[in-house]
Amino acid sequence: MSAAPNQPLLEVLLDSWDRNNAILVNLLQLIPRGGLEARAMEGSPTVAQMLTHIHFVRLAFVSEDAPEFARALPECEWRAEPDPSRIAQMLNESAKTVRDAVKGRLETGRAMKQHFDHPILFIQHMIWHEGYHHGQIKLALKLAGRPIADTDAGPGTWRIWMNKK
Numbered sequence: 001m002s003a004a005p006n007q008p009l010l011e012v013l014l015d016s017w018d019r020n021n022a023i024l025v026n027l028l029q030l031i032p033r034g035g036l037e038a039r040a041m042e043g044s045p046t047v048a049q050m051l052t053h054i055h056f057v058r059l060a061f062v063s064e065d066a067p068e069f070a071r072a073l074p075e076c077e078w079r080a081e082p083d084p085s086r087i088a089q090m091l092n093e094s095a096k097t098v099r100d101a102v103k104g105r106l107e108t109g110r111a112m113k114q115h116f117d118h119p120i121l122f123i124q125h126m127i128w129h130e131g132y133h134h135g136q137i138k139l140a141l142k143l144a145g146r147p148i149a150d151t152d153a154g155p156g157t158w159r160i161w162m163n164k165k
């Protein structure tokens with residue numbers, strides 16, 4: 001992506017969404033063996049369940065707010081999917097669905113159907129929601145004795161936001 005300050009804002013917005021998903025998939029790929037089953041405490045969702053929940057929430061909002069872009073919702077919101085590559089595939093697919101829905105609504109000047117005063121707020125909400133669970137995932141791994149070291153996490157997470165290309 002060019003860093004030119006006159007880059008269209010829609011491209012910058014969609015790029016921020018792509019980065020958010022890249023960070024989540026990078027985190028998934030850093031999860032140590034056995035980490036998908038970790039949970040912060042009894043009764044809390046596992047790491048795998050938080051990731052499939054994120055996927056579900058993205059698709060649920062698209063179906064409610066921009067149904068012309070909707071895809072079939074998974075049967076289970078908190079699925080304990082054991083295969084990290086399958087979770088990555090789900091996240092990449094739902095990220096594209098959110099991207100297409102927001103881009104489509106913005107380009108056609110249509111409001112969201114049920115939530116959000118503006119389509120941009122959908123992306124902002126998802127980034128906030130996923131950052132919230134990102135912290136919970138790292139904490140669950142730490143409590144389960146399977147922490148991801150900051151030096152391992154940094155390049156694929158914080159630096160995706162901050163570093164200039």
Ligand code: NI
Pocket residue numbers: 053129133
């Ligand atoms: Ni949530």
